[in-house]
Amino acid sequence: MKIAIIGASGNIGSRITEEALNRGHEVTAIVRHPEKLTLENESLIVTKGDVLHPDDLAAKIRDHDAVVVSYSPGWGPGTDYQRHVEVAEKVLAAAKKAGVRRVLNVGGAGSLYVAEGVQAVDTPEFPADWKEGASAQRDSLEVYRKEKDIDWTFFSPAFMIGPGERTGKFRIGTENPISDDKGESNISYEDFSVAVLDELEKPQFIKQRFTIGY
Numbered sequence: 001m002k003i004a005i006i007g008a009s010g011n012i013g014s015r016i017t018e019e020a021l022n023r024g025h026e027v028t029a030i031v032r033h034p035e036k037l038t039l040e041n042e043s044l045i046v047t048k049g050d051v052l053h054p055d056d057l058a059a060k061i062r063d064h065d066a067v068v069v070s071y072s073p074g075w076g077p078g079t080d081y082q083r084h085v086e087v088a089e090k091v092l093a094a095a096k097k098a099g100v101r102r103v104l105n106v107g108g109a110g111s112l113y114v115a116e117g118v119q120a121v122d123t124p125e126f127p128a129d130w131k132e133g134a135s136a137q138r139d140s141l142e143v144y145r146k147e148k149d150i151d152w153t154f155f156s157p158a159f160m161i162g163p164g165e166r167t168g169k170f171r172i173g174t175e176n177p178i179s180d181d182k183g184e185s186n187i188s189y190e191d192f193s194v195a196v197l198d199e200l201e202k203p204q205f206i207k208q209r210f211t212i213g214y
Contacts (some may be wrong), residue, residue: 001065001066002026002064004064004066004067005027006070007031007071008037010070017039018039024043027041030048031049033048054097055097061100066103066104069088069103069105071087079133082136088144102150107154109157141209153206157211159177159186164189167190170187170194173213
């Protein structure tokens, strides 16, 4: 496949890029700062791009089989979390303009349901520092859910995601978090990336959200 990865220099995006290359795919890495992506591979093209400009983005993703969106505006005071919504809108517009039907978005876990009708972000236990960003990611999920033409997938990680081992062994769900026998919801960046490529190669969640955990 020919895959365009937006945000390929980030913690998750760089792992997705590496996983895709290791599986023999061609990758176009679209990043704000190309110098941050030090990975070298004959099947990798690194290009500077602005996801907020659909015409520029459409030119970069044209003739690709799929687009992976691993965008983050950052975290902390002063962050414009509504960029999650804007990016969703701009990417979908660019995909239509470029004729790319497949878009997989790396989303957040806050919109997963922890009880009937209750999303994690709305519970008292949800960390206050994460609430605004998680709420914006939830809003971006609604942007995708309204989309009828693009074959989108919204991929929510486990509640805790970080560097770790690539085991290739995990469980998959849809609207509810995956937790282990201790009640903990975890996944490594590496195994998250495995699941991204699995979904691109053998789609199971077209126009759906899914999640992952050990």
